[in-house]
Amino acid sequence: MPGSPSLGRPADPSDYGDTVQRYLSGGGDLGALTSSLAEWGALPNAENQVLAADLTGDGVDEVVVALARPGAQTIVRPGQLLVFGCSEGTYASLYREGDIVEESFGPAIELTQVGDLNRDGRPDLVYVLRHCGAHTCFEALKILGWDGAQLVNLMGGTLELPYPTYVVEPGRIEAISGGIGSVGAEPQRGYAEIWSWNGDVFTHTETMVEPPVYRYHALLDGDRALRAEDHANATAAYLRVIQDDTLESFSGAISQVDGVDEWAFLTAFARWRLVLANLRLGDAESAQAELNRLLADYPPGAVGQEVAQMAREFWDAHLREESVAQGCRHIVASAASYDAVLAFFNNNYGYANPWWEPEDLCPFVD
Numbered sequence: 001m002p003g004s005p006s007l008g009r010p011a012d013p014s015d016y017g018d019t020v021q022r023y024l025s026g027g028g029d030l031g032a033l034t035s036s037l038a039e040w041g042a043l044p045n046a047e048n049q050v051l052a053a054d055l056t057g058d059g060v061d062e063v064v065v066a067l068a069r070p071g072a073q074t075i076v077r078p079g080q081l082l083v084f085g086c087s088e089g090t091y092a093s094l095y096r097e098g099d100i101v102e103e104s105f106g107p108a109i110e111l112t113q114v115g116d117l118n119r120d121g122r123p124d125l126v127y128v129l130r131h132c133g134a135h136t137c138f139e140a141l142k143i144l145g146w147d148g149a150q151l152v153n154l155m156g157g158t159l160e161l162p163y164p165t166y167v168v169e170p171g172r173i174e175a176i177s178g179g180i181g182s183v184g185a186e187p188q189r190g191y192a193e194i195w196s197w198n199g200d201v202f203t204h205t206e207t208m209v210e211p212p213v214y215r216y217h218a219l220l221d222g223d224r225a226l227r228a229e230d231h232a233n234a235t236a237a238y239l240r241v242i243q244d245d246t247l248e249s250f251s252g253a254i255s256q257v258d259g260v261d262e263w264a265f266l267t268a269f270a271r272w273r274l275v276l277a278n279l280r281l282g283d284a285e286s287a288q289a290e291l292n293r294l295l296a297d298y299p300p301g302a303v304g305q306e307v308a309q310m311a312r313e314f315w316d317a318h319l320r321e322e323s324v325a326q327g328c329r330h331i332v333a334s335a336a337s338y339d340a341v342l343a344f345f346n347n348n349y350g351y352a353n354p355w356w357e358p359e360d361l362c363p364f365v366d
Contacts (some may be wrong), residue, residue, distance in 0.1 A: 003085055003272060004027070005022070005023050005026030005027060005028050006125050007023050007036050008015035009026060009040050012101075012185040013019065013042070013067075013069055013070060013100045013101065013102070014099070014100065014101045015285040016037075016067055016080070016100065017080065017082050017093070018094040020065055020082060020084070021082075021084055021092070021093065022347060024063055024084055024086075024091040024363075025089070025090045025091045025315050026149070027089075030050055030051075030052060030063065033050055033065075034049075034050040037050065037067070040070055040157040041068075041070035041071060042067050042068060042069075042100075043066070043067065044066055044067075044068045044077070044091060044108060044109065044110045044111075045068075046110050046112075047265060048111060048113070049065070049066040049110070049111050050055050050064070050066075051063075051064050051111070051114065051124070052064070052065070053114050053123045054122070055083070055094075055122060055123055055124070055125060055144075055145075055146050055151065056085065056094075056122065056125065056146045057121065057122040058125070060086050060087075061086070062084060062085050062086070062094060062349065063083070063084045063086075063091065064081070064082070064083050064084075064108060064111065064114075064125060064213065064326070065081075065082045065083075065084075066079060066082075066109050066111045066127065067079060067080040067081075067082065067098075067100055067109075067306070068100065068108060068109075069100035069101075069102075069104065069245075070318075070353060072100075074105055074106065074134040074139075075106075075133075076106045076107065076108040076130050076131060076132050076137070077106075077108055078098065078099060078100045078101075078105065078107070078108065079098050079100065079101075079106070079107065079108040079109030079110070079129075079341075080096070080097065080099060080100045080109060080333035081095070081096070081097045081098055081111075081123070081127060082095070082096055082110045083096070083151060084089050084335050085232065092237070094150070094151055095144065095150075095151045095308075096296065097109065097354055098129070106130070106131045106132075107129040107130050107131040107140075108129070108130040108131070109127055109129055109239075110127060110128050111125070111127045111130055112126045112127055112166070112168075112250040113125075113127065113183055115168075115170070116170060116195070117143060117145070117154070117169070117170050117202075118145055118154060118170075118171070118197055119136070119170055119171060119197070120145070122145065122146050124143050124144060124145040124154060125143065125145075125151075125303070126141070126142070126143050126168050127141075127142055127144075128140065128141055128142070128166070129142065132346075134182075135180070135181045135182035136162045136163070136180045136181040136182055137163060138160050138161065138162050138187075139160065139161065139163075139164050139166075140159065140160035141155070141159045141160075141164075141166050141168075141175065142155055143155055143168070143171065143202065143253070145254065148240040149314055151283060151296060152291065153201075154201055154202055155195075155201060155202050156195065156198070156200070156203040157203060157204055159173070159175055159193065159195060159204070159294070160201075161175055161176075161177045161178070161193070162177060162178055162179060162180045163177070163178025163179065163181070164176060164177055165178065168196075168324060171196060172194065172195070172196055172197070173193075173194070173195040173196075173199040173202055174192055174193075174194055174207055175193045175194075175195065176190075176191075176192045177190065177191050177192065180338075180351075183254065184254055184350055184351060185350045185351050185352035186250070186254065186349075186350045186352065187214050187217070187250045187349065187350065187352075187353070188350075188352045189209055189210050189212065189213070189214075189217055189283070190209075190210040191207060191208060191209045191210065192207070192208045193207050193208075194206040194207075194208070195205070209221075212240075212247065213248055213250070214247065214250050215241055215244075215247040215248065215249060215250075215262070215263060215266050216250055216266060216348075216349055216353070218237050218240045218241050218244070218247055219237070219238070219241050219266055219269065219270060219273075220353075220354070221233075221237040222234045222235075222236075222237030222238040222240075222241065222270065222273060223273070223360075223363075224275055224284070225237060225275060226276065226280075229231060229280070231277050231280065231281050234273070234277050235274065238271075238273050238274050238277070239270075239274075241266050241267060241269075241270035242267045242271065243272050243346070245320075247262060250262065250348065250349065251260045253310070254301045254347075254348070254349075254350050255348050255349075256347050256348055257344070259350055261303045262348070263304055264302070264303040264304050265304045265307070265344055267297075268269030268294060268297070268298050268303075268304030268305075268308060269304070269307050269309075269341075271290055271293060271294040271297075271307075272294060272307050272308075272310065272311045273344075274285045274287075274290040275290045275291050275294070275311055275320070275323070276362070276364065278290060279318070279324050280324065280364070287342065290318055291311055291312070291315055294308050294311055295308050295311070306341050307341060308338045310331060310337075310338050310341065310361065310362075313331065314328070314330065314331050314362060315327070317329075317330035317331075318330075324364050325364055325365055325366055327362065328362035328363065328364045328365045329365050331358075331361050331362040332358045332359055332361065332362060332365055335358030335361060338361060341361060342356050342357075342358070342361070
């Protein structure tokens with residue numbers, strides 16, 4: 001039954017959880033609790049951070065509270081998520097995450113949604129954990145649901161994006177990246193992830209990427225398709241790199257190559273990938289033609305000649321063993337000879353893009 005317990009502000013924010021629990025067990029009103037926490041500066045900067053919902057399906061509402069450390073001087077205020085269940089008029093902790101003690105540096109926690117997202121007839125709890133660096137804030141999405149005995153994480157992996165927009169519906173999550181806010185991350189592409197309910201957890205099922213603006217990103221599209229044995233789309237992407245003059249060169253603050261040289265180098269690398277793609281298709285004649293073109297266009301001293309040299313050494317190794325895998329193993333083992341190729345990719349395109357390892361030079365080692 002509702003009562004009229006007192007609600008004094010604790011001297012130590014780490015005691016807020018116990019204070020709220022005692023207040024609820026004394027029959028405290030949620031409206032008064034919300035007002036007091038807001039007055040203390042202990043709520044995140046969003047609405048509906050104190051709520052009641054029957055998360056367990058037993059006919060009695062649980063109380064959910066998201067807290068933020070009052071007066072924190074950090075980029076984000078450290079947060080805490082509290083869930084209390086009621087039995088015979090007494091509230092007990094069902095779930096607790098995060099910390100708002102003085103030495104904590106986050107993450108911030110914010111409630112975003114309550115709804116039946118796994119279609120089990122009980123509402124689930126959606127919240128985000130936010131942490132920020134010098135330039136960018138990332139938010140991880142979490143969903144809690146009742147498994148019959150306790151509240152459990154319904155996410156089958158980590159979903160964390162920079163400045164995201166999360167659209168959470170029953171059985172489906174669409175997560176749209178807002179992009180990294182640092183010059184050193186460029187160039188970037190807009191993308192979204194789809195997560196779907198598989199009967200046990202939400203899992204990542206699809207990534208949707210905006211069409212490439214930069215030639216480099218068209219090359220990455222080709223590599224994704226090649227690794228997936230989607231040779232038609234891989235070939236189309238590599239030909240775009242070579243032929244499409246509407247694709248842009250990247251000339252941002254971190255780039256160390258001019259547009260003409262970049263196009264030449266990426267064309268060489270795309271031609272090398274066409275050698276691999278044709279061999280994977282069993283078309284040795286077309287692979288030989290691509291190799292011959294690469295060697296003719298990139299003699300010693302030309303921009304991209306390192307790629308041509310790598311392709312020649314691969315070809316010789318693969319012929320000796322009649323094996324693409326053996327050719328790739330030779331290239332990976334000799335990667336120190338191709339530092340210039342790795343440096344081209346790793347020095348020009350920022351940390352939002354893949355970091356190239358020796359295995360990426362020739363990925364078919366098995």
